[in-house]
Amino acid sequence: MATPRNRAGSVRAADLRWRSALAVLDEMRREPGVTRAAVARRLGLSTGSATEITSRLRDLALLAETPAAATSRGRPTSVLTPHPDGPVVIAVDLRQEDWRCAVAPLDGKPDVAEAGTHRSRDPEQVVDTVAQAVRRLHRRYGDRVRAICVAIAATVQHGRVVQSAVLGWDAVDLAALTADPRVPLLIGNDATLAGLAEARQGAAAGAATVLHLTVEVGVGGTLVVDGRPMHGATGAGGEFGHLPFGDPRLRCPCGARGCWDLAVDGRAIARRLGEPAPRDPRTYAEQALARTPADPAVRAAVAHAARALARGLAGLINALDPAVVTLGSLAESLRAAAEPEFTAALADGLMRFRRPNPPPVLAAALGRDGALHGAVVTALDHVLTEEGLAAWAAQCSSHPPA
Template identity: 70%
Template sequence: MATPRWHGAIAVLAEMRRSPGTTRAAVAQRLGLSSGSATDITARLRELALLTETPAAAAGRGRPTTVLAPHPEGPVVIAVDLRYEDWRCAVAGLDGRPVVLDAAPHASRDPEQVLEAAGRAVRRAHARYGDRVRGVAVAAAATVQHGRVVQASSLGWGPVDLTPLGVPGVPLRIDNDATLAGVAEARDGAGAGAGTALHVTVEVGVGGTLVVDGQPVRGATGAGGEFGHLPFGDRTLRCPCGALGCWDPTVDGRALARHLGEPPPSDPRTYAVAVLRRTDPAAVAAVARAAQSLGRGIAGLVNGLDPEVVTLGGLAPPLRAAATGAFAEAFTDGLMTFRRAAPPPLRPAALGDDAALHGAAATALDAVLTEESLSAWARLRGV
């Protein structure tokens, strides 16, 4: 628990992060602070270069209030999104809003080359922001166990050391991209306000997470949420992960190619986008089969996990929209009878392709907004 010195400060910073553009008066009201206490805390935070205040828009008579925002010289975190086809490097202040600084498609699938390219971007960001960088978080399209990549089947990787993406002396967090996207959607996106939110995304395969009170359910080793490797698929199909019958290859671009009698695509996501745009009978039938598999699998997850809301990311919303009837029938038929009268709402993700970056920034900032980290920042500032 934070000491009195930091308790109010951490609470104010958390409110600023939770509600960008909030006013000092609104924060004081939500936290039950007197006007004087709120003034003292924000003055201290300005002195520490943790927040800044600007006049809010006039709202009638009365003393003008101020809008709280991250200080322009305050702490930042670096977020890296290591995806199937490319990588992106962003920076976020205490409001958790990532700004992409650098991005590039993979010139090679060789992990050393990928990490060298992304690592150079991280080093450039560190050179730009210096000691203000208080954390680095990586969202990886991979299975992550105990904070380490143990398999990235879509990239053709086995265990890969991602420490080249870190910064000396700065904490490095590594997590699955779908897990981080789910955290972002549960906290600030389509699942905001729900205590238990299920996130399901389709990219190259299926991923996701269950988020309870803003935190992902990671399992015993951190590798939870590999929904695409549940045996919801065809038992005759061997998944690149090594298992038989995975859900993954029955939903994405590989499934569409197989239904169309075409060779496996080198880029399943781009291939799927192209097929979803087609209107010929063969493509429509292939999409319907993939949508049925998606709906049936989500029903199974709802039966087992009992979420308040389901957020759908990546290609899941367009796949559902392209075969609404097939998806709905499979989803409803897959639900236990007692759930059918009031199933959880299925909502398109609100943060789009940036969800994993938002989640990476959010989890890195969780570690920044602690008494230990803020005390270290105060020492750095000489305050």
């Protein structure tokens, strides 16, 4: 019988093995197609240790190895890829007009498997339609599905949707989107998840403090510090679009007055042109941006929205002190369409000491896929833990992969 000291030593050794395994899997996730030799160098592993760890991960159906192309006379190595029978996560991107479901293995590359447009914005119909798609994917992948993450254009508090001004929803229960109660269902605001993806693997990868802004229907965004979004006390942080940077005479669908949302998107452009509020502000804005070069009135309306975006961004930079700013979706399009006005308004809004060296403002690298990538990142963060690997190993011992 093991003594308490021996048991403690065994636990520490097991924890160390899982930590080493997680470090290798994190490298595969950070750089899909990385070689075993490169991972060993980065992690300071000996050739023998790297071989032992990757062999154990192969046995657990967590990674596979294929010979790397020979580049020198050195010892041959292999490329690390997700195991074909290994864990996967399901990511859902639920937007104003449409939805997508993707599956991603441990390297974090989402593959969109199902998609559709909303026939109705009735929450029961939307949730039921998406739930059916998730169930089909769950049946296809079975116990390999380890987590589901939903990126939704809504305010999320304590992991639940409490309001969506975009979809016209109040509180909506998304529990139906998991077919198996044992599989965690994670829910996040779409702009927050897009910012997380940009900070971890996109335009701002490597920066310690990242401010992400996106414009779809209104303004969304997040502050990411050391790779983690700042969610606030209840998880509802980052609702930048509802800062009172807009016209206080205007009532936002969220219930507040003067929201920044109403000053920067397709609704703002239509209002400036004396046109009715569009049902689909994003598509309206895209069409207006396409008309900008040839239509002075549209160009002036777009420039007005770009200035409003830049002024608000300056305020956030003054308050949050990011190292890098990323602009996603129509936020970058507005800047590009009216760059002189955007640049001047941003500079005017910055505190004097910031103007000589403002943070770089970069175009988001992941485009409209940012929220989907962020959902994958969040789901894999949940799976790739010591507890998650131990649970997968226990499942493999009782049901070995084919």
